[in-house]
Amino acid sequence: MLAIETKDLTKRYKDKTAVNGINLKINQGELFALLGTNGAGKTTTIKMLSTLIIPTDGQIKINGSDIEKDRQKIKKILNVSPQETAIAPNLSVKENLEFMAGVYQIRNKKEKTDELIKSFNLDQVLNQKAKTLSGGWQRKVSIAISLINEPEILFLDEPTLGLDVIARKELWSVIEKLKGKVTIILTTHYMEEAEHLSDRIGIMAKGNLIATGTSRELIEKTGAENFEDAFVKIATGGEL
Amino acid sequence: MRTLNFAKRNFKEISRDPLSLIFAVILPLFLLFIFQQFDIPNESYKLENFTPGIVIFGFSFITMFTAMLISKDRTTSLLIRLGVSPMRPMEYILGYMLSIVPVILVQNILFFILAIILGLEFSINIIFSIGLSVVIAILFIAAGIIIGSISSEKASSGISSILVQLVCFTSGMYFPREILGKFFGTLCEYLPFESCLAILKGVMNNNTESIEMRNIIIFLIYTVVLLAVSVIVFKRKMVSDNN
Numbered sequence: 001m002l003a004i005e006t007k008d009l010t011k012r013y014k015d016k017t018a019v020n021g022i023n024l025k026i027n028q029g030e031l032f033a034l035l036g037t038n039g040a041g042k043t044t045t046i047k048m049l050s051t052l053i054i055p056t057d058g059q060i061k062i063n064g065s066d067i068e069k070d071r072q073k074i075k076k077i078l079n080v081s082p083q084e085t086a087i088a089p090n091l092s093v094k095e096n097l098e099f100m101a102g103v104y105q106i107r108n109k110k111e112k113t114d115e116l117i118k119s120f121n122l123d124q125v126l127n128q129k130a131k132t133l134s135g136g137w138q139r140k141v142s143i144a145i146s147l148i149n150e151p152e153i154l155f156l157d158e159p160t161l162g163l164d165v166i167a168r169k170e171l172w173s174v175i176e177k178l179k180g181k182v183t184i185i186l187t188t189h190y191m192e193e194a195e196h197l198s199d200r201i202g203i204m205a206k207g208n209l210i211a212t213g214t215s216r217e218l219i220e221k222t223g224a225e226n227f228e229d230a231f232v233k234i235a236t237g238g239e240l
Numbered sequence: 241m242r243t244l245n246f247a248k249r250n251f252k253e254i255s256r257d258p259l260s261l262i263f264a265v266i267l268p269l270f271l272l273f274i275f276q277q278f279d280i281p282n283e284s285y286k287l288e289n290f291t292p293g294i295v296i297f298g299f300s301f302i303t304m305f306t307a308m309l310i311s312k313d314r315t316t317s318l319l320i321r322l323g324v325s326p327m328r329p330m331e332y333i334l335g336y337m338l339s340i341v342p343v344i345l346v347q348n349i350l351f352f353i354l355a356i357i358l359g360l361e362f363s364i365n366i367i368f369s370i371g372l373s374v375v376i377a378i379l380f381i382a383a384g385i386i387i388g389s390i391s392s393e394k395a396s397s398g399i400s401s402i403l404v405q406l407v408c409f410t411s412g413m414y415f416p417r418e419i420l421g422k423f424f425g426t427l428c429e430y431l432p433f434e435s436c437l438a439i440l441k442g443v444m445n446n447n448t449e450s451i452e453m454r455n456i457i458i459f460l461i462y463t464v465v466l467l468a469v470s471v472i473v474f475k476r477k478m479v480s481d482n483n
């Protein structure tokens with residue numbers, strides 16, 4: 001079954017079309033990287049797919065259910081790590097995890113938070129107020145929180161932005177462990193990240209989904225030397 | 241349960257950023273103390289009248305307080321995260337309300353302790369009026385939710401301070417309506433603050449005959465309408481802020 005299916009998905013703001021009729025099919029357990037230049041419409045697409053904003057036009061099916069009709073049910077099985085770090089500033093890291101566990105009504109709260117503390121190495125900052133953490137640590141906490149409800153579908157909007165090399169590699173390994181079990185939609189501006197992690201890649205430009213395929217397919221299609229060059233060719237329409 | 245969970249988080253946020261909290265408690269306490277130091281020959285300033293006035297005045301800061309809490313939340317991407325979660329608008333609203341109840345109780349208890357030290361006679365009615373004030377506070381919290389939902393963090397403190405002024409002038413806590421002139425006199429009648437004070441005063445002084453039917457009706461209408469509007473406005477904003 002498809003985890004995500006969209007039909008002519010569109011979002012318009014006044015006279016700006018942020019997302020222009022995109023058709024996506026993402027399989028269950030697949031890691032799909034959504035690439036594109038600044039303002040291409042990646043975040044807007046994720047916001048629509050994750051129930052946060054309502055499309056102007058088009059349809060979204062999550063696990064076969066219509067996002068409009070089964071909104072409440074769908075909300076329970078997905079989660080997002082937003083592009084901007086999203087944590088409660090005056091709560092400690094531990095309290096943040098517990099708070100979100102409460103929001104999702106997690107039953108095995110203690111187990112789940114302990115597990116996340118372990119896989120993200122949060123021990124050392126556990127009792128620190130979130131707003132006093134460094135940017136990278138806030139980001140890690142924000143990502144850890146998004147796994148609290150063991151989502152079937154996970155949206156990661158530029159998860160590794162601001163992370164140091166080691167933290168990035170650690171996050172990669174967390175993501176790799178989720179691969180196959182969780183459907184992941186990830187946006188990034190780091191080409192090697194998309195290439196390394198993803199099963200398939202979609203490239204957006206000016207609100208349109210202009211190419212999809214594996215990194216290898218996209219390289220072949222453009223006749224480029226490497227994936228970065230392939231991306232540049234596709235995203236600029238071959239002008240560069 | 242989700243409501244309680246959210247209320248708990250709000251309460252932590254509030255108590256760890258205590259500046260506005262201090263405002264909502266210290267300023268009214270200060271006024272209560274200062275005005276008892278002068279012997280003002282006016283009924284309004286007798287402790288049994290002025291203390292409930294201070295409670296209502298303190299509630300206008302609750303409006304400010306709620307408005308700032310919500311407008312601040314709206315600026316953080318935490319609301320994105322919560323917007324994706326299964327929380328429902330009503331759970332947010334109740335969660336905000338519940339988290340403010342402890343603040344109201346702290347206010348009330350401190351006000352009455354000071355009033356008793358200054359010479360107010362303790363009676364069981366004081367306990368009743370503390371309970372009643374939690375109900376009256378709903379009106380003020382709802383007003384805060386509306387202000388916090390429609391304005392930015394900066395603007396919401398400004399708009400709320402208008403409400404603080406209105407409470408001063410139209411509740412009758414400082415000035416009897418007779419000396420206010422025609423315009424403010426009429427305003428007193430149609431705004432809920434005079435009624436809130438009349439109800440609270442009546443209960444606290446075991447003088448319920450002084451509460452007019454008009455007071456109760458006005459209070460109820462305002463509470464129900466503001467509550468309904470707050471739910472609608474918050475719900476709308478919750479979607480449109482993210483749109």
Ligand SMILES: Nc1ncnc2c1ncn2[C@@H]1O[C@H](COP(=O)(O)OP(=O)(O)OP(=O)(O)O)[C@@H](O)[C@H]1O
Nearest residue numbers: 013016018036037038039040041042043044045483
């Ligand atoms: N609320 C909004 N109102 C008006 N325009 C918006 C709104 N949100 C996004 N846009 C516009 O929609 C377009 C797509 O934005 P979006 O945030 O989806 O891009 P993105 O691909 O995530 O970019 P980035 O890589 O910089 O994060 C942009 O031109 C943006 O200005």
Ligand SMILES: [Mg+2]
Nearest residue numbers: 042043044083
């Ligand atoms: Mg983006």
